[in-house]
Amino acid sequence: xxxxxxxxxxxxxxxxxxxxxxxxxxxxxxxxxxxxxxxxxxxxxxxxxxxxxxxxxxxxxxxxxxxxxxxxxxxxxxxxxxxxxxxxxxxxxxxxxxxxxxxxxxxxxxxxxxxxxxxxxxxxxxxxxxxxxxxxxxxxxxxxxxxxxxxxxxxxxxxxxxxxxxxxxxxxxxxxxxxxxxxxxxxxxxxxxxxxxxxxxxxxxxxxxxxxxxxxxxxxxxxxxxxxxxxxxxxxxxxxxxxxxxxxxxxxxxxxxxxxxxxxxxxxxxxxxxxxxxxxxxxxxxxxxxxxxxxxxxxxxxxxxxxxxxxxxxxxxxxxxxxxxxxxxxxxxxxxxxxxxxxxxxxxxxxxxxxxxxxxxxxxxxxxxxxxxxxxxxxxxxxxxxxxxxxxxxxxxxxxxxxxxxxxxxxxxxxxxxxxxxxxxxxxxxxxxxxxxxxxxxxxxxxxxxxxxxxxxxxxxxxxxxxxxxxxxxxxxxxxxxxxxxx
Numbered sequence: 001x002x003x004x005x006x007x008x009x010x011x012x013x014x015x016x017x018x019x020x021x022x023x024x025x026x027x028x029x030x031x032x033x034x035x036x037x038x039x040x041x042x043x044x045x046x047x048x049x050x051x052x053x054x055x056x057x058x059x060x061x062x063x064x065x066x067x068x069x070x071x072x073x074x075x076x077x078x079x080x081x082x083x084x085x086x087x088x089x090x091x092x093x094x095x096x097x098x099x100x101x102x103x104x105x106x107x108x109x110x111x112x113x114x115x116x117x118x119x120x121x122x123x124x125x126x127x128x129x130x131x132x133x134x135x136x137x138x139x140x141x142x143x144x145x146x147x148x149x150x151x152x153x154x155x156x157x158x159x160x161x162x163x164x165x166x167x168x169x170x171x172x173x174x175x176x177x178x179x180x181x182x183x184x185x186x187x188x189x190x191x192x193x194x195x196x197x198x199x200x201x202x203x204x205x206x207x208x209x210x211x212x213x214x215x216x217x218x219x220x221x222x223x224x225x226x227x228x229x230x231x232x233x234x235x236x237x238x239x240x241x242x243x244x245x246x247x248x249x250x251x252x253x254x255x256x257x258x259x260x261x262x263x264x265x266x267x268x269x270x271x272x273x274x275x276x277x278x279x280x281x282x283x284x285x286x287x288x289x290x291x292x293x294x295x296x297x298x299x300x301x302x303x304x305x306x307x308x309x310x311x312x313x314x315x316x317x318x319x320x321x322x323x324x325x326x327x328x329x330x331x332x333x334x335x336x337x338x339x340x341x342x343x344x345x346x347x348x349x350x351x352x353x354x355x356x357x358x359x360x361x362x363x364x365x366x367x368x369x370x371x372x373x374x375x376x377x378x379x380x381x382x383x384x385x386x387x388x389x390x391x392x393x394x395x396x397x398x399x400x401x402x403x404x405x406x407x408x409x410x411x412x413x414x415x416x417x418x419x420x421x422x423x424x425x426x427x428x429x430x431x432x433x434x435x436x437x438x439x440x441x442x443x444x445x446x447x448x449x450x451x452x453x454x455x456x457x458x459x460x461x462x463x464x465x466x467x468x469x470x471x472x473x474x475x476x477x478x479x480x481x482x483x484x485x486x487x
Contacts, residue, residue, distance in 0.1 A: 006075075008049060011051070014186055023194045025194065039135075064091070077106060088102070100119045101119065105213060106388070107123065108123070121134065125213075130149035179240075192248060193247055195230060199223050206325050206391045206394070207389055209388050224251070245277055246281075253285060282306065288328055289329065315365035316358070317329060353430050353433070354421060360420060361420075385415060412457040434451065
């Protein structure tokens with residue numbers, strides 16, 4: 001059977017090639033596609049964007065007419081969801097016989113709301129085997145029923161099936177389908193790949209949806225692939241994409257199982273020795289007060305993990321502990337960065353600005369700890385209240401949410417006007433963050449482009465103009481220069 005996947009992105013590289021690298025692929029539909037292909041089905045993908053305007057409909061019609069899918073699967077993050085619904089309704093109007101399935105975290109956490117949007121079925125939780133069962137029934141011309149994880153619409157009634165336990169052994173899944181993404185990627189030299197190491201997170205940060213997702217099903221929520229399985233995927237990618245030697249080891253926190261990561265790094269070291277040019281790796285690390293970072297970073301050095309992303313989020317210990325549920329000290333952060341530098345590992349910080357309860361004093365503490373640590377790079381974002389998270393509920397309880405929220409400038413434009421931290425202060429803090437952190441430590445000419453990009457990304461008119469550069473060949477050189485400094 002033919003199955004079409006629909007994914008959308010906010011910003012794009014070009015009208016014809018909206019993605020800039022394999023690192024931007026969405027893992028959920030990639031794994032679903034791979035398991036469908038393994039069972040003999042055919043899959044295709046379309047990548048849409050609000051930036052493409054009317055061209056989206058042309059892409060949809062051309063692909064449906066050429067491929068004739070019997071099922072179309074949609075996925076979207078919260079801020080892309082309304083756009084995806086609009087596209088789904090367009091498809092349903094033209095092709096009412098095609099079965100439409102929606103999934104992803106936003107759908108899983110807000111099923112009652114998304115039921116109203118006209119999809120034939122919703123997937124709650126992990127989608128590989130529910131989608132495979134759905135395809136099997138559709139292929140036999142059976143109206144779908146009795147499929148765990150799916151809510152299925154039948155006329156005016158909704159069949160709400162229970163969820164199945166979380167998939168225990170991730171090694172049983174085929175490697176994610178990366179080939180279907182290739183036609184949508186503007187190929188860049190050595191742009192790299194993401195390799196998913198596991199699923200779930202052991203922590204309960206209030207701005208994240210993991211605490212809610214873990215309640216969707218029974219069984220272990222935090223799971224890791226075996227080191228051998230991960231190594232085999234990297235080998236497979238090295239054969240299929242021999243010119244690319246950068247890998248992002250995607251996992252919520254690589255420090256959650258020390259024995260497992262030490263073993264993986266040892267096997268990465270052996271694998272790296274088989275290449276003329278050893279691959280370089282990057283990953284995420286969640287700091288905790290009792291984390292043995294010395295052992296961890298020694299293993300990283302052996303495995304050639306050269307960069308680690310650390311979610312500092314706030315430099316205020318009060319905000320981290322009382323609001324974000326991240327319990328570690330600033331000294332823990334300083335020590336972690338110092339040890340990373342000792343092993344020659346670069347450190348990138350994620351900073352979150354404008355959290356409920358934050359004051360200007362708290363924000364200045366974030367700037368201060370960044371100035372002390374001087375991370376090699378910062379990724380700065382303004383807090384956005386995602387439905388389904390604890391902080392969204394808190395914002396609603398404290399009447400902090402505006403009547404409507406602009407999703408076009410998600411995490412770049414202040415949404416909340418806090419008693420101790422106004423929208424203007426939050427916005428200025430975002431735009432001038434790198435200047436406040438790196439002044440007198442980096443040349444001004446190195447800092448200014450980041451300020452310019454932050455200003456563009458947080459201003460509706462400037463951002464709209466910048467996006468239009470994508471379509472104007474006259475400005476392609478300028479856009480390329482600006483893109484070098486994008487966070």
